[in-house]
Amino acid sequence: MKKTLYLFCFLFFFCFVSTSAQSHKLLFETPYGNFKVLLYDFTPNHxxxxxNAIKTDVYQNALFNRVIENFVVQGGEHDIDIEKREAADPMGHKPRLSAEFDQRAYHKMGALGAGRDNNLEKASFLNQIYFVVGKPITESELDALEQKKKLVYTAEQRTYYLQNGGQPRLDNDFTVFGEVYEGLDVLINMSKTKTDKGDFPIKKIPFQITEIKE
Incomplete structure (x- = not known):
């Protein structure tokens, strides 16, 4: 019980620090409950x-369609559908958004990221998002990732990952542009849903997004 209380206090502290200077927040409504997300102003393009996607109903009738426990909950346009659509385009258009990497934006629990394919620029899909549900991380794992990825984790990143876990192996490969600041338990519960061999939830998980006006 004490460990759980400490974890949520720690998460609240980091959320408070991160959210204090940001200007846009979103509400996600799902069958599992609602959760709130902060968008980072230091990743302005994402x-x-x-x-803009919210204003133009891009995520109307959207689904969380790829769920992997201890990894991510992914939604919006699926990789398979993107590949089919782009393959059918006679002009061969593959619209992407350039990556925005910032040391303040990393794959902590509840991080909001943009999906992508294997393009060399690490540019993002336009209509695919994911949330990190993560797993415990050890110091030796972080050390190995620093060697492999040729990066150095900040003191904040290292402290957070060791205390709370996440998915640091995705850092500097996928753009993180926000984080859950309320309702993380909803996502964690969602990540445990039953899926088929392709990680599609057996029971559909629709979601709606609205901007929170304060």
């Missing part, structure tokens, strides 16, 4: 992309 922030504006999803804000």
């Amino acid at each position: 922030r504006d992309l999803i804000l």
Whole structure:
């Protein structure tokens, strides 16, 4: 019980620090419950992309369609559908949004990221998002990732990952542009849903997004 209380206090502290200077927040409504997300102003292109998507109903009738426990909950346009659509385009268009990497935006529990394919620029899909549900991380794992990825985790990143877990192996490969600041338990519960061999939830998980006006 004490460990659980400490974890949520720690998460609240980091959320408070991160959210204090940001200007846009979103509400996600799902059958599992609702959760709230902060968008980072220091990843402005991805922030504006999803804000515009909300205004133009891009995520109307959207689903969380790829769920992997201890990894991610992914929604919006699926990789398979993107590949089919782009393959059918006679002009061969593959629209992407350039990556926005920032040391303040990393794959902590509840991080909001943009999906992508294997393009060399690490540019993001326009209509696919994911949330990190993560797993415990050890110091030796972080050390190995620093060697492999040729990066150095900040003191904040290292402290957070060791205390709470996440998915640091995705850092500097996928753009993180926000984080859950309320209702993380909803996502964790969702990540445990039954799926088929392709990680599709057996029972559909629709979601709606609205911007929180304060």
